[in-house]
Amino acid sequence: MTELKHRHLMNMTLSVDFSGMMVIGQTPAGLRRIAPVTGGSFSGERLTGTVLPGADWVINRPDGVMEIDVRLPLETDDGAMIYLNYQGRFLATPETMARMAKGALLEPEDYSLAVTATFETGAEQYLWLNNVVAAGTGEQTADGPVYSFFEIG
Numbered sequence: 001m002t003e004l005k006h007r008h009l010m011n012m013t014l015s016v017d018f019s020g021m022m023v024i025g026q027t028p029a030g031l032r033r034i035a036p037v038t039g040g041s042f043s044g045e046r047l048t049g050t051v052l053p054g055a056d057w058v059i060n061r062p063d064g065v066m067e068i069d070v071r072l073p074l075e076t077d078d079g080a081m082i083y084l085n086y087q088g089r090f091l092a093t094p095e096t097m098a099r100m101a102k103g104a105l106l107e108p109e110d111y112s113l114a115v116t117a118t119f120e121t122g123a124e125q126y127l128w129l130n131n132v133v134a135a136g137t138g139e140q141t142a143d144g145p146v147y148s149f150f151e152i153g
Helices: 094-101 124-131
Strands: 006-016 022-027 030-043 048-051 054-060 066-076 081-092 111-120 133-139 146-152
Touching (some): 030 066, 081 094, 081 133, 111 124
Antiparallel strands (some): 006 030, 030 048, 048 066, 066 081
């Protein structure tokens, strides 16, 4: 078997307004909430800039898994606009999820946060992003998650 080829794409830090989280309520899919992302930053060898306001459409499923669906506009340091969309899951024991729900800051070894991402842009210098398949891992912080994204293939 061949190894999975990957290349570091960027690190991204998000600021999330947890106090402004909108609770949609219990739906057939689970507890639906929308977390406002107020900003952040991203940096990598080929991609650096600012995260503009967006949101994370969160579902806490009945089986205890938290699904995330994040949609963000990015502005590069040279003024290009990029749309980032990533989905994934936050996986932890029921006890760990209960601690997080009460506002506890978790240790990275207590959970797994993994996502897949796609990009869209019309900016000439970043058209290559439209064909990138990316995967990422994240860590929880008091202000929001910190991700490392990798280009696959």
